[in-house]
Amino acid sequence: MVAANLKGIPVGICSICSANPYVLRAGMNNAKEDRSFVLIESTSNQVNQFGGYTGMNAAGFRDFVKQLAFDEDFPADRIILGGDHLGPYPWRSEPSECAMQKAADLVRSYVEAGFTKIHLDASMRCADDGGDPRTPLDERVVIERAVALAQVAEEASDLLPPGSARPVYVIGTEVPVPGGEKSEAQAPEVTAPKAVESTLDAMQSGLQRCGLADVRDRIIAIVVQPGVEYSDNAVFEYDRSKTSGLTAFIARSGSCAYEAHSTDYQKPDALRQMVEDHYPILKVGPWLTFAFREAVFALSFIEEEWLGGRGSVSLSHIRETLESAMLEDPRDWKNYYSGDEAYLGYARKYSYSDRSRYYWPRPKVQEALSRLLKNLADYPPPLTLLSQFLPAQYEAVRDGKLRPDSDALIQDKVREVLRVYSRACGGAKL
Known part of the structure; x- marks a missing residue:
């Protein structure tokens, strides 16, 4: 699907970011009618080895989704499970070594439970990282930690039964913290193409240093900010005239596509344009609830x-x-x-x-x-x-x-x- 999109075929998939059973059942029945797959994702806050705010770990969430699928007579092999913002975010108030160990355990648990779409997000500052919390963490540190988490995911995947799907990865972090924006949100700035190129190059170099060069071929998307967001009473609309540089860059690169977060409440034409502009993965959650x-x-x-x-x-x-x-x-x-x-x-x-x-x-x-x-x-x-x-x-x-x-x-x-x-x-x- 990603490869087809990069070739100019305007296809994509909706990523359902919710644990609400009515929402998940609706997603399954919608996919049943479309004869398509359903992509369901949980965040590190929502589902983790300590229960998250749903009270479920990755295996528990998988079983919860499978039971809903059974109830709705939806084929389990048409469900794609994804992990969103997998990294140290829930433990960012702890020292980085401790937070990253928990993040590694988190990623391992997701892969072991059969989640095949893994968003590696190590962008947040931990307690001992220092610096201005309002500024991004040094990209070299972010990449080093993301690569470490990728290595954990690969090692966990190696231990899965023969024939199990290898995980595919999403990288990049220019998104709100898990849970959404606050009421004073302003229109976000569009990611610069040079920033995308820098992240992709740094990730490739980091993977090569750790003997994980083949993982680069399974990075299917990078998260960018295409200027879409919402607050408690405002929606910031997609404007493709402001993202033409991003569209042109990824079309030339051809190595992966974009993943768009916070697409909730966008107009139908805007969502269609995003798919056309190489954002084949559209994440939605609050609009559904x-x-x-x-x-x-x-x-x-x-x-x-x-x-x-x-x-x-x-x-x-x-x-x-x-x-x-x-x-x-x-x-x-x-x-x-x-x-x-x-x-x-x-x-x-x-x-x-x-x-x-x-x-x-x-x-x-x-x-x-x-x-x-x-x-x-x-x-x-x-x-x-x-x-x-x-x-x-x-x-x-x-x-x-x-x-x-x-x-x-x-x-x-x-x-x-x-x-x-x-x-x-x-x-x-x-």
Whole structure:
């Protein structure tokens, strides 16, 4: 797929960066309809040997995804698992030797679990690196650490059963920290082609010094900043006139393509242009959970309108329960939003950053969600309410293309976003 893209064939793939089961199931069903592969990635914060914020290690996440695939009757051999930002980031407050040892264990665990797309990210300063934390770590140090992690990955791959796929790699670091930008984000600067050339050359030299020259052929992409980003209430659009230098450089180089992070909320034409401009890997996460949240909130409004007057029915109060969970433990949003209380209340619910995505797994929120789905299953709402709150899904139900149950409605809302990516990526079958 990458080779075809570099030859001028506008094909790509959407990388789903989420652990939300509704999102992952929607991704599988979208790929089933497209007869394509599904690429699912987890970050070092999300999934690591200590559990991450999902409580899963790499093998646990793999099994979680495989169980969802079984439930959806999706072929497991059409799932590609990737590790994003694999490096010392979760342990950056520790001395570099300790942080890198944990990063090595992290990379090893991902490869052993069958993850085949590995993003090596050693760009962050550790406790003893010194220097201004607002400035990049010296590229020589970044490359040295990335090569060390590549060596760990290769050694782990050597021990896999015969016939196992060798890992492919993504390098480069010009992305936000895992979790997204803060509210004061400004339009990002586009990466200079010379910086890309420098990173590729330095990585090749580093691999050769360590006897890993053949790994260079499995570096499929380098992460760059093509000027796309989002904050809590703004989207910075792709402008190909500003990235023509990057496009021309990678087309001449022909050795790997670009991977674009934070493509959430980009317009369909922009995503299509990115694929045409040699960004065949488009990463998306918060836009998918944003769509999930929209669907759940819409169903909660339907529940209130339809069942609010029935004294025998206990409503879910899902929106209030989610808000309470975020207020009780603000760690996952307080450093990302700023403003008065009214604005913070808006941002917690509706921001592009979608920090509420970290709170859906909480037990009380899950209990409220289960009640919402049960209420609407026990008392199916009329189509007129579906028309009011989920009009696109209403049309699909009327046309006989979609079941009117809550699970199908939520998945279809998420798939609205995934279909945008499918069209942009040209339905690549890999």
